Amino acid sequence: MTGKDMTFAKITNDILLPVENKPNKAWWIGFTVSSLGSLLWVVSISYTFWFGLGAWGLNKTVGWAWDITGFVWWVGIGHAGTLISAVLLIFRQNWRNSINRSAEAMTIFAVICAATYIVAHMGRPWLAYYTLPLPNQYGSLWVNWNSALMMDVFAISTYFSVSLLFWYTGLLPDIASIRDRATGLRKRIYSILSFGWTGSLKTWQRFETVSLILAGISTPLVLSVHTIVSFDFATSLEPGWHTTIFPPYFVAGAIFSGFAMVQTLLLVTRKVLGLENYITMFHIESMNKIILLTGSIVGVAYITEFFIAWYSGVEYEQYAFINRATGPYWWAYWSMMSCNVISPQLFWSKYLRTNIKFSWFLSIIVNIGMWFERFVIIVTSLHRDYIPSSWAMFYPTWVDVSVFIGSIGLFFTMFLLFVRVLPSVAIAEVKLLLKTSSEQAKKKLIEEGHLEPAEVQYYKESLTKFDSVDSADYEKV
Amino acid sequence: MSKTKMILGLFDDPDDMMQGIDNLQKNSIPIYDIYTPMPIHGIEDKMGIKDSRLGYVAFCFGCLGATVIFSMIYYMLVQDWPMNIGGKPSFAIPNFVPFTFEWTILFTAFGMTFTFFAATNLFPGRAPRVMDLRATDDRFIIAIDAKGNVPHEDITNLLKQAGAVEVKHNERKYVSYE
Numbered sequence: 001m002t003g004k005d006m007t008f009a010k011i012t013n014d015i016l017l018p019v020e021n022k023p024n025k026a027w028w029i030g031f032t033v034s035s036l037g038s039l040l041w042v043v044s045i046s047y048t049f050w051f052g053l054g055a056w057g058l059n060k061t062v063g064w065a066w067d068i069t070g071f072v073w074w075v076g077i078g079h080a081g082t083l084i085s086a087v088l089l090i091f092r093q094n095w096r097n098s099i100n101r102s103a104e105a106m107t108i109f110a111v112i113c114a115a116t117y118i119v120a121h122m123g124r125p126w127l128a129y130y131t132l133p134l135p136n137q138y139g140s141l142w143v144n145w146n147s148a149l150m151m152d153v154f155a156i157s158t159y160f161s162v163s164l165l166f167w168y169t170g171l172l173p174d175i176a177s178i179r180d181r182a183t184g185l186r187k188r189i190y191s192i193l194s195f196g197w198t199g200s201l202k203t204w205q206r207f208e209t210v211s212l213i214l215a216g217i218s219t220p221l222v223l224s225v226h227t228i229v230s231f232d233f234a235t236s237l238e239p240g241w242h243t244t245i246f247p248p249y250f251v252a253g254a255i256f257s258g259f260a261m262v263q264t265l266l267l268v269t270r271k272v273l274g275l276e277n278y279i280t281m282f283h284i285e286s287m288n289k290i291i292l293l294t295g296s297i298v299g300v301a302y303i304t305e306f307f308i309a310w311y312s313g314v315e316y317e318q319y320a321f322i323n324r325a326t327g328p329y330w331w332a333y334w335s336m337m338s339c340n341v342i343s344p345q346l347f348w349s350k351y352l353r354t355n356i357k358f359s360w361f362l363s364i365i366v367n368i369g370m371w372f373e374r375f376v377i378i379v380t381s382l383h384r385d386y387i388p389s390s391w392a393m394f395y396p397t398w399v400d401v402s403v404f405i406g407s408i409g410l411f412f413t414m415f416l417l418f419v420r421v422l423p424s425v426a427i428a429e430v431k432l433l434l435k436t437s438s439e440q441a442k443k444k445l446i447e448e449g450h451l452e453p454a455e456v457q458y459y460k461e462s463l464t465k466f467d468s469v470d471s472a473d474y475e476k477v
Numbered sequence: 478m479s480k481t482k483m484i485l486g487l488f489d490d491p492d493d494m495m496q497g498i499d500n501l502q503k504n505s506i507p508i509y510d511i512y513t514p515m516p517i518h519g520i521e522d523k524m525g526i527k528d529s530r531l532g533y534v535a536f537c538f539g540c541l542g543a544t545v546i547f548s549m550i551y552y553m554l555v556q557d558w559p560m561n562i563g564g565k566p567s568f569a570i571p572n573f574v575p576f577t578f579e580w581t582i583l584f585t586a587f588g589m590t591f592t593f594f595a596a597t598n599l600f601p602g603r604a605p606r607v608m609d610l611r612a613t614d615d616r617f618i619i620a621i622d623a624k625g626n627v628p629h630e631d632i633t634n635l636l637k638q639a640g641a642v643e644v645k646h647n648e649r650k651y652v653s654y655e
Contacts, residue, residue: 007489007615008489008514008614008615009614009615012514012614012615133549133553139558140553140557140558141558142553142554142557142558143553144560145550145553145554145572145573145576146554146562146569146572150576151575151576151579154575154576154579154580155575155579158579158580158582158583161583161586161587162582162583162586162587165586165587165590166586169590169593172599173514173515173613176605176613177514177613177614179605179613180605180607180610180611180612180613180614181610181614191604191605192601192602193601194605195594195599195600195601195603196598196599196600196602196603196604196605196606197599197605197613198512198605198606198607198608198612199512199513199514199612199613200510200511200512201510201511201512201513201520201521201524201526202510202526202597203597203599204513204515204516204517205516205521205526205529206529206531206593206596206597207516207593208516209529209531209532209593210531210589210590210593213531213532213535213585213589214586214589214590217535217539217582217585217586218582218586220578220582221579221582224575224578224579228575231575427514428514428515428516429515431514431515432515432516435491435492
């Protein structure tokens, strides 16, 4: 946290600024565009439900395409939120305090988008309850517990509901902050939403216990979710899918794409909402380092897959990989390779890592690359498998494209509404940083001469990259 | 008899508030409660509050979740309608693992959090019992029951000495509702 003359009151005021005031022009433009996107989603999803899955470009060979690609893409994006809020809490990484709230919100909205694909690809969504183990009239014929798709139902529903619970419990103290400053109808609404939070001693003590345990159980949960998503593919016999490397490879890819999406959202949010003092260059750089690390893991996974295909001696497997790189979908494969493996390597450069515009641009590139990764895995594996007579190509229809673009619109609509009605930074948790990890507290320590000169010098040098800090303040100290 | 119900010491710094607690404790004045905008670490020891038992609750709910889902799958897959899939055993425990894991987490999370809500009286629509509206903003508040703790001036002085920015003598316990 940076900034001069920070007080507890200023933190509350800064963060609640967008919640307590009328939206600015940038918000309205964003909201209009994303609402139009959501509208497109409503139209294309309704079209799908009305006319059935024939509206999509699927055929007998490629029976799974953009829908499952979109699903895996969104679930992966969701993972960063839980990772930031849970894993970094366990490791006591205080810097997470100012980004966890919006990252968790992103998780929830991304999982909602993912869930829409599951329901949509059922074709008859009113029969969605067939996926639940309910007693029925077929004698009871139970759901197939041996299926990875069934595991997916449990994993995604648990993940969504636990994330929602974690997010909302964390929101309670901050909703109470809004409540105690509001009047009239707003006060009544936030009063109901706050569950009567007062911030008493015992409440906070239990709250912290609950947060820590929720973080502790969310960590294995988030790893299990993408592991199970990868089982959808890995437990099949399809060449290109049937590999044991999938679970860790999918989890790394999920973290990679999730952090890229957090970056895409937060770089804009901090500017539009004026949160430069809370979401600082330290956060941006740390997230870029995580993108670099996970991008490299994903790169190693791609190469390992290729190697194992050759080393296994299975000709179908070998063909699947040669076909990916040189077949009719070569462009998708090489888009994936250049976006996910090559471009994140640019983050080895400190200059690029701390350049906001470049980081934003690269986060978009990573998101595109990760979409292509799922497309490559799904469509190029399916379109040519064992029998050459059934080989086919996949061509998306306008409905496929609209459902995808529409889901992005839906995501941004939900996110923009969120930043207006709820605090986008966890107020109470940021207040914890004021006297410990803030620039102001550190400066005071330096001025009082508590730190070693070498340490101070290093600190001053590392401050030059921050756009929210004026280095001139440090010349005299 | 004074009409004061609650004496509130308002601090703008958590460290001063800790000093205030010390001052009161030295003079054996019982503290009613403390309201802060953020969790204060180390305050539990000072106030002699026992560790939360929610961890045990979480563990019990986790065990419950695991048992429920394992029995469900066992009944459906092994007992009620065993399927012959390539001659493989129907009691295939590895396939049970993901479900058991997910529901262990699901039950732990919801069981523990709802226990927390119940124990702390948090639920939608509960009237917030706020003694001072700035307790969720930038004030760290020590509340002392005025009844029986006399003289009030001494308490005021103790709080002021610790650095309280304001001491309120409220005639109503809660300011948030009528």
